[in-house]
Amino acid sequence: MQRIANFFRETAREMRKVSWPKRKELTRYTITVLTTVTFFALFFAVVDLGISELIRFILE
Known part of the structure; x- marks a missing residue:
């Protein structure tokens, strides 16, 4: 439990330096x-639409 409290204490100290x-x-x-x-x-989206249309054109 002490390690967790120490972690939060050090975190708060570091956040003040930001x-x-x-x-x-x-x-x-x-x-x-x-x-x-x-x-x-x-x-x-435009590139995807273009590639999709190209593939549809090729497959038809």
Whole structure:
């Protein structure tokens, strides 16, 4: 039980040392991640659709 308490105590101590991003930075990072994820989702959806149509064309 002592080891678990010590783990949480050390974890809390380390978390105080973390340099947390400011609100403006966090917003910018979030927008960047969401934009990138959306771009790649659309890109791979289009590629998947293209490959699917190509395979249908070849098999018919």
